[in-house]
Amino acid sequence: MELSYADIKAAADRIGGRIRPVALAAGDRADTAGAPADPGELWFALEFMQHTGSFKARGALNFIRSHRDAGTLPEAGVTIASGGNAGLACAWAAAGQGVTATVFLPATAPAVKVDRLHGYGAQVRLLGEQYADALAACHEFAATSGALMSHAYDNPLIAAGAGTLMAEIHQRLPRLDTVVVAVGGGGLFAGIATAAHHYGIHTVAVEPEHCRALNAALAAGEPVDVEVNSVAADSLGARRATELAITAAQRSGARSVLVTDEQIIATRRILWAERRLAVEHAAATALAALTDEDIEPGRGYRPEPGERVCIILCGANTDPSDLLR
Known part of the structure; x- marks a missing residue:
């Protein structure tokens, strides 16, 4: 399965005017502890300001509107398994x-995510300890109810919607060299990497070391199951990467790097202390790749002098109370 730039362009046309355009903020050396003497340009894509507090609104709206236009929305509605x-x-x-x-x-x-779901009028069902448990139950519900099953990330319409974020970033920053994005199952990554490759922009994929679905798949040459054990697992805790993500990574030559939970936690607190941004651990994961002062192979990312880099801060559905301790 492969995602194309045409899919992303169609998604942009479908959801245009119904989502919030991404806000961009300039970064500086205080944001990257390991920055070289000439850090080039650093930008943050503040996608956590999107509807529902994350980039996911793009793919979900593309999915719903595509099926609405095709007349394939059943009376039973839609169902999804999600962290x-x-x-x-x-x-x-x-x-x-x-x-x-x-x-x-x-x-x-x-709990903050569960409460907000109820606020949107959704029927909420909690079970199991991992995403895979919820997914199995969702499959069963779709089969028995006739509801249209969406997916948190493994769907071309979802990934194409996510890719519209990169199209907006490129429009605002046409001279960008590199985009850095956190990876879970790979829906956001597949869309970002596909669009970035179209524009000639390099993609860096960042994962927690104990939620490394894409990193492990690229090493093995195929999807493989991995352990899921990270402070960012509620958003990045997929057991395996999708074919869409693996294909996008291979085709675009994306670089895959890992970070520790300690780096993620510290980076999230830096974003609060220095910028008053209360983001999810998943959002901090992307920036964590640039905050390591001692880069090891496969660990973190050090921009070249003069490199123009954009970090995607993907979501902020979090309890900020631990940032104040």
Whole structure:
């Protein structure tokens, strides 16, 4: 399965005017502890300001509107399994089209995400401890109810919608060299890498060392199951990467790097202390790759002098209370 730039362009036309254009903020050396003497340009894509608090709104809206246009939205509505953000986006997009959304989440999902789901009018079902548990239950519900099953990341419409973010970034920063993005199952990454490759922009994929689905797949040459054990697992805790993500990484020559939970936690606190940005651990994961002062092979990313880099801060559905301790 392969995603094309044409898919992303179609998604942009479909959801244009219904999502919030990405806000960009300039960074500086205080944001990257390991920056070289000439750090070039550093930018943050503040996508956590999107509807529902994450980039997921783009893919969900593209999915719902595509099926609406095709006349394939059933009376039973839509259903999705999600660690939280995809469910929020699906519920938001469905509500906008007058469609019922039934969302399955692991019982470990953050309460802030569960509360917001109820606020969007979704039917919420909590079970199991990992995303895979919720996914199995969602499959069963779709089969018995007739609901249209969406996916948190493994769907071309979802990935294409996410890719519209890169199209907006390029429009605002046409001379960009590199985009850095956190990876879970790979929906955001597939869209970003596909669009970035079209524009001649290099992509750096960042994962927690114990949630390394894409990194492990690229090493093995095929999708493989990995352990899921990270502070960012609620958003990045996929057991395996999608074919869409693997193909996009191989085709674009994306660089895959890992970071530790300690780096993620420290970076999230830096974003709060220096910029008053309260983001998810998943969002901090991308920037964490640039904050390591002692880069090891496969660990972190050090921009070249003069390199123009954009970090995607992908979501902020988080409890900020631990930032104040």
